[in-house]
Amino acid sequence: MRRFAILIPLVMVGCGSEGGVELPASAQESAADAEPVSVATRTPEAREVEPTVRSVGTAEPIRAADLGPQVTGQIVDLPVSEGDTVEEGAIIARLDGRSMRAGAAQAASSAQGIDAQVRQLEQELARLRPLAQRGTIPSQQVDQMELQLEGARAQLSAARSGASQARTAVSHTTVRAPFAGIVSRVTMEVGETATNMPPSIIARVVDLSAVEIAARIPERELARVSEGAAAEVRFPALDRSFSGTVSRIAPEIDTQTRTVEIVVRVDNREGVIRGGMSAEVAIRAGGVRTAMVLPADATRGMGDSRRVFVHRDGRAVERQVRVHPLGAGTVEVLEGLEANEAVISPLPARLRDGAPVTTQTAAASSEGAALEDETSADPT
Incomplete structure (x- = not known):
């Protein structure tokens, strides 16, 4: 137990030296009296940047469609596979439509029969009207014929509508691509029954x-x-x-x-x-401006608020700065630093405020090309 009592404070001290925890004043004084740290310095670089x-x-x-049938039926043909390129109107799947085709044929035949009746009634009415006008036949006979024709025409309209719906149902047994694109997914197989309610997804096409x-x-x-x-x-x-x-x-x-x-x-x-x-x-975002740029490794912290260390009278002096991240591992300094100050870069991991340093001047970047001003989308 005595050994653990000794080790725990040592671990705590080790963690404090590695992290960003503020050291007590006595620890800062000790850091100030430590051996000087060899560092490189540079002044911020003036660079033109294009805000972004x-x-x-x-x-x-840009378009995506999950394709399923508008009628219920068994899949009898599935001519596409995942990854296929298809044109608008291309056949994706066919359902068994034999019963629907039979129904459509019957509806069409019924409509044709009623249409023949209507034409016959029209012809008969055309023959009887002159007779009624001459008094050869009673006018009531013509009135009765007109009522029959009106009813037949209503039946014909209904029959034609039913035949059209039957033809549409037959067309719905074929599933087609609504636009040109790529078959990204096929989710059913030949022999499976696809339903319109609840809707089955046979395939997905993307543009x-x-x-x-x-x-x-x-x-x-x-x-x-x-x-x-x-x-x-x-x-x-x-x-x-x-x-x-x-x-x-x-x-x-x-x-x-x-x-x-x-x-x-x-x-x-x-x-x-x-x-x-x-x-x-x-x-x-438009416009080009001159920015004060530093390497990101000259800063400590994340986001817009960071810390840098400047060299002053043989000591590392900590500064709080506001930055704007740029591309290529650089940041723009917006506040907290003068253009002619010597900034320690790269920043040693254990450097503390007030620590003694010996310096060598780092070569400034020769890149004069415009950088893009990067704004993080992190709302924090």
């Missing part, structure tokens, strides 16, 4: 000629984004970037996260982008 708003999302097809990426950006960035704005979309799985356009901005803000959904459309005529791929979106 960044977020992440998932690629989705990947273009993709849409739905992403969320913080409410504070909304004023910098507009429909039609240019965007660059990178797909890590492909290690490629594509040009895109903001096609839609949601009319409402999520009050829980204080974010708004935007949709970016990307052309995919090459067919290399697949539905469900993760995407990194950078929307160009």
Whole structure:
């Protein structure tokens, strides 16, 4: 038990030295009296940046349809497989429609018979009207014939409607692609019964000629984004970037996260982008400005609020700064640092405020190309 009593304080001290816990004053004084740490310093680099708003999302097809029958029947033909490319109107599946075709034929025959009766009554009425006008036959006979014709015409209309519905039911035994695309999934087999209620899904067709990426950006960035704005979309799985356009901005803000959904459309005529791929979106906010840039490894912390250490009189002096993440492992310093201050970079993991340091000046980056100003979509 005595051994554990000794080890526990040692472990606690070790954890305090590795983490971001504030050391007591005595520990700070001890750090100040420690051996000097060899560090490199650099002054912030003035660099032109193009502001962007960044977020992440998932690629989705511009159109997708889960296809099922509008009538119930047994699948007798399934001519497509997953991955097949289909044109609009292509046959996806056929159901057994023998009984429906028989019903349609019977309905058509019935309509034809009633149509013949109507024509016969029309001819007879045309013959009787002149006779009634001359008084050869009573006018009541013509009136009775007109009533018969009116009833026959009503029957004909109903029969024709029934025949049309029967033909439509027969056409519904064939399931067709509503648009050109790719069969992404086939969920049933020949011999299975597909129902219209509850609806069965036989296959899914997607249009990947273009993709849409739905992403969320913080409410504070909304004023910098507009429909039609240019965007660059990178797909890590492909290690490629594509040009895109903001096609839609949601009319409402999520009050829980204080974010708004935007949709970016990307052309995919090459067919290399697949539905469900993760995407990194950078929307160009317009304008170029000069920024004070540091390597991200010169900062400590996450998000917009971080700490840096500057070299002053042989000591490391801690500064609280506000930054804006940029691409290529860099950040823009917005507040808390002067342009001519010597910043310790890279930042040693155990460096503390007031620690003695010896310095060497780090070579400033020679890259003068414009960077894209990255804004995290994390609402926090």
